[in-house]
Amino acid sequence: KAGVTQTPRYLIKTRGQQVTLSCSPISGHRSVSWYQQTPGQGLQFLFEYFSETQRNKGNFPGRFSGRQFSNSRSEMNVSTLELGDSALYLCASSPGGGDSPLHFGNGTRLTVT
Amino acid sequence: GESVGLHLPTLSVQEGDNSIINCAYSNSASDYFIWYKQESGKGPQFIIDIRSNMDKRQGQRVTVLLNKTVKHLSLQIAATQPGDSAVYFCAETTGKGAGTYKYIFGTGTRLKVLA
Numbered sequence: 001k002a003g004v005t006q007t008p009r010y011l012i013k014t015r016g017q018q019v020t021l022s023c024s025p026i027s028g029h030r031s032v033s034w035y036q037q038t039p040g041q042g043l044q045f046l047f048e049y050f051s052e053t054q055r056n057k058g059n060f061p062g063r064f065s066g067r068q069f070s071n072s073r074s075e076m077n078v079s080t081l082e083l084g085d086s087a088l089y090l091c092a093s094s095p096g097g098g099d100s101p102l103h104f105g106n107g108t109r110l111t112v113t
Numbered sequence: 114g115e116s117v118g119l120h121l122p123t124l125s126v127q128e129g130d131n132s133i134i135n136c137a138y139s140n141s142a143s144d145y146f147i148w149y150k151q152e153s154g155k156g157p158q159f160i161i162d163i164r165s166n167m168d169k170r171q172g173q174r175v176t177v178l179l180n181k182t183v184k185h186l187s188l189q190i191a192a193t194q195p196g197d198s199a200v201y202f203c204a205e206t207t208g209k210g211a212g213t214y215k216y217i218f219g220t221g222t223r224l225k226v227l228a
Contacts, residue, residue, distance in 0.1 A: 004156075033216070043157075043202070043218040056215060090156050098206050098214030099164070101147050104156035 001027060004105035006091050012111045018079040021108045025072050025093030031055075032074040033102060034066060037088040046089075049074055050096050078110075086112045125225045132190040134222050136203035141184060143205040143217075148177055148188045151221070152199045160188070160201075190224075198226045 005024040013019050025032050033056075034046040045058035049068035066076040072093070078085055088109050092102035126132045138146070144165040149157035163170045163177045163186075170177050176189040186203050200221040206214045 006156075035218075042220045045215060045217075092156075099145050101159040101162055102157075102204075102216055103159060104149075106154070106156045 004091055004093050004103055006089075006105035006108050008108060009106065010109045010111075012113065013081050014113055015081055015083060017081050018077060019081060019110060020075055020077045021089055021091075021110075023074045023076075023091030023093075023105060025074070025091075026103055029093035029095055029103070030072055031094045031096035032068055032072060033092045033094075034074070034076050035090040035092065036060075037090055037107070038086075043090070046076065081112045083112050086110060122220075123223045123225065125227055126193045127227050128193060128195060130193055132188075132193045132197065132224055134188045134190075134201050134203075134224065136186040136188075136219050138184050138186060138203070138205050138217075140205065140207045140217075141181070143207045145206045146177070146179060146186050147204045147206075147216075148175075148186075149202045149204065149218075150197075150199045151202065157202060193224075193226050195226050195228065198224055200224070 007022045031050045033048040036044045046060055046064055047054055047066050048056040052068045063079045068074045088107045090104050090107045092104045094100050094102050147162045148160040150160050151157045161172045161175050161177050163179050168179050174191045178187045190197055200223050202221045203219045204216050206216050
């Protein structure tokens, strides 16, 4: 079974631009979650989508948004990029019950200059 | 507030020895715990999990122990190998019912295996 796939692996953007990251979950997984990982803050939860609906949201500004498609694939968007948005963005999928492990992709490394 | 923490940020272990990585959690209502391994340039990889109705679970070379009395979780790796060098995270889920649970991650412990 294929794992979680994230594209692109690397991105370099300048302040003020916007960016869209993509995630394809494991087949059959209906929940997709997004995390931001930085050396100083560790893994920070952004949001979770289940059956195309945002089910949970972390404490990030409205510049961070996401969506999920009918095939469970998900995208996240960051608008008006700031230097502090530089991070590894991780997508994770699971069946969605909260009692099974999240399966992570290898992330998208975003650098904002 | 809710948190999952680790006692040791870096652990150095001789190859062949056993490793023990510890984690403290603060929410006594958490009922599911997971250990992840993250190698450089990769996402976290699931190692082993345990539910709150258990206090021990074994996998291949790994054992997770859960002590609910003191809210402590540990990962034991037997016969540590160079390939075990990575950052290890514990995670807990809190909240009941679909849509209310959240996975909370610790800050991670770096395991260095010495040849």
